[in-house]
């Protein structure tokens with residue numbers, strides 16, 4: 001019986017000492033899930049969370065920044081990441097609603113950038129998108145038309161959203177600077193927001 005007890009004890013110790021669900025290296029401090037918030041999904045060096053309450057793009061970006069000064073709407077840089085974000089939405093919502101990600105039309109031209117400032121090196125646009133219909137589609141949603149596909153739409157339409165927070169080691173969280181603050185400045189929607197429902201059918 002003694003060896004059975006020892007094996008059981010070893011199992012308990014193994015579970016207690018196993019790496020956190022985040023996949024952080026042993027001894028490394030990281031904030032995924034960040035303190036006080038559970039169910040954030042680690043993908044690469046970032047943590048992601050789905051938020052089902054529909055808000056406009058700028059409200060969503062601002063809310064992501066409330067979780068961390070380095071928080072933003074999700075940027076996506078590979079097919080793998082795109083699929084992981086899609087899976088996260090389904091896991092939280094049991095379906096795949098059209099959802100904000102961090103793609104923002106740059107200076108009202110055809111180019112896009114991510115609100116986190118990272119390189120625009122991947123896209124998964126639905127065929128024919130981005131079309132900037134009526135010259136008012138500056139923001140990016142995922143799950144348009146088909147699973148995982150992207151579409152540009154007016155920023156003031158309400159959508160659920162996916163936030164990201166970078167994983168960083170102890171002490172680095174203090175490095176948020178003025179540039180970060182300016183990038184996350186909330187913009188006004190005003191009249192466009194009121195017209196949002198009318199835009200819904202013509203995207």
Ligand SMILES: [Ca+2]
Nearest residue numbers: 131132152203
């Ligand atoms: Ca569009």
